[in-house]
Amino acid sequence: GRLFNVIMDVNPDSGTGFRMQTAPGLICSSTDWFLCKTGIIGCETTITNLNYAPDFVGGVPYFLRVRKAMQYANTLDDFVSTMTNASAGDYACTWLLGDTRTGEIMMFDNGLKHHGIKRTQNGVFHASNEADSSSRAHRGPPLLQLKIVATLVPRLRAAATARRCR
Numbered sequence: 001g002r003l004f005n006v007i008m009d010v011n012p013d014s015g016t017g018f019r020m021q022t023a024p025g026l027i028c029s030s031t032d033w034f035l036c037k038t039g040i041i042g043c044e045t046t047i048t049n050l051n052y053a054p055d056f057v058g059g060v061p062y063f064l065r066v067r068k069a070m071q072y073a074n075t076l077d078d079f080v081s082t083m084t085n086a087s088a089g090d091y092a093c094t095w096l097l098g099d100t101r102t103g104e105i106m107m108f109d110n111g112l113k114h115h116g117i118k119r120t121q122n123g124v125f126h127a128s129n130e131a132d133s134s135s136r137a138h139r140g141p142p143l144l145q146l147k148i149v150a151t152l153v154p155r156l157r158a159a160a161t162a163r164r165c166r
Helices: 062-072 076-084 143-151 159-165
Strands: 006-010 018-022 033-036 040-046 093-099 104-110 115-120
Touching: 018 062, 033 062, 040 076, 062 076, 076 093, 076 104, 076 115
Parallel strands: none
Antiparallel strands: 006 018, 018 033, 033 040, 040 093, 093 104, 104 115
């Protein structure tokens, strides 16, 4: 929203600097829009209609993992590794990522136990609050497949599903 009108320039003692959109008084982005000095860039959109409880006992909240990924990831694979390692599953989302050094872009669906990745150096990805990556990555079936099985039929009246169908 309109209160997220701050671009924070973070220059840590270790790792790499980055810029992120945030609101006054926050130390995390909460809009998940960032540019890293390594050339990694990203934003995300929330995946809706998933039905599972986060694991805060055994997992790390997303805002800590994304902050670590922004500061320490040198590649898109590093970003994925940080986001999937010890995930609490508290914020299922689709990350739209790019590496300005290699020209590669990635769509990374990140859930509690399952995630999927699409990559290209010649194309475009879009996200609309629906899991969409059909490739397998690391473990488990794609998040989109799990969501369709869980809901049995597409929820065409849901805003996210309707946007995807258009």
